[in-house]
Amino acid sequence: MKTIEKRSENQHYSAVDLGSLNDLADYSLVHPKTKKLVEGKVFLKDATNATGTQISFNSLPPQTEQPYFHIHYKNEETYIILRGSGFFQVDDNCLEIKEGSVIRVAPPGKRGIRNSSDETMVYIVIQSKANSLEEHTTEDGERIPVEPKWR
Numbered sequence: 001m002k003t004i005e006k007r008s009e010n011q012h013y014s015a016v017d018l019g020s021l022n023d024l025a026d027y028s029l030v031h032p033k034t035k036k037l038v039e040g041k042v043f044l045k046d047a048t049n050a051t052g053t054q055i056s057f058n059s060l061p062p063q064t065e066q067p068y069f070h071i072h073y074k075n076e077e078t079y080i081i082l083r084g085s086g087f088f089q090v091d092d093n094c095l096e097i098k099e100g101s102v103i104r105v106a107p108p109g110k111r112g113i114r115n116s117s118d119e120t121m122v123y124i125v126i127q128s129k130a131n132s133l134e135e136h137t138t139e140d141g142e143r144i145p146v147e148p149k150w151r
Contacts, residue, residue, distance in 0.1 A: 002026035004047045014048040021082065021122050024059035040120075053128045060084070060121040065114035072107040076130040079103045079113070084121030087114045106130060 002023065007015040018024070027042040040059035044050065054075075060066065062084075069089070079088065085098040090109045097103070097113075105111045107130050115121035134140075 001028050002042075004042065004044075006047065009049070014050075016044065016047050018042060018057060021057070021059075022120075024057055024122060025061070025120065027057075052132070053126055055127070056125045058123050058125060060086075060113065060115040060123075062115060062118045062120060066112055069110050069112040071110055072127070074107060074129055075127045076107055077105050077111070078126045079105070080124045080126070082122045082124065084115050084117045084119050084123075086116040086121060088112070089114075 002019070005017040005019070007017050009015065018027075024042065025040040028037055028039045029041060029043070030036070031038050040061070041056055043054060043056045045054040048055075065086075079102065081097050081099055081101040083099055085096070088095050088097045088101070088103050089112050090103070090105055095101075095103065113121075113123070
């Protein structure tokens with residue numbers, strides 16, 4: 001079983017390295033609810049000390065599907081497809097997905113995913129509390145002078 005490599009951190013950041021996306025299948029975890037082994041999934045909240053999101057990297061072997069549909073009570077999810085193609089279903093709507101597809105699902109949406117391609121599907125899921133974003137992008141920030149260390 002592969003583990004996340006912690007690279008560096010202080011009170012303002014945490015940096016980790018997952019390695020190659022081709023090796024996502026080497027990660028595994030015991031699902032907290034079903035107590036079953038899940039392969040090809042890695043959660044980042046604890047590894048990065050995140051306080052507002054749960055991010056996971058996921059892999060789905062060719063011609064397979066997530067073995068269940070699910071909902072959330074408080075959190076919305078955004079799925080970002082990085083590799084592969086297939087289908088994503090929310091309630092009774094089934095969408096074709098491929099590299100570059102992005103799907104946001106509100107908490108009560110019944111969601112499931114299928115990889116119908118002949119390559120491993122790789123996708124990211126970002127989970128956060130619905131309706132919690134008060135400000136975003138340029139509204140929540142300020143430009144400040146800093147001398148870049150990479151020069």
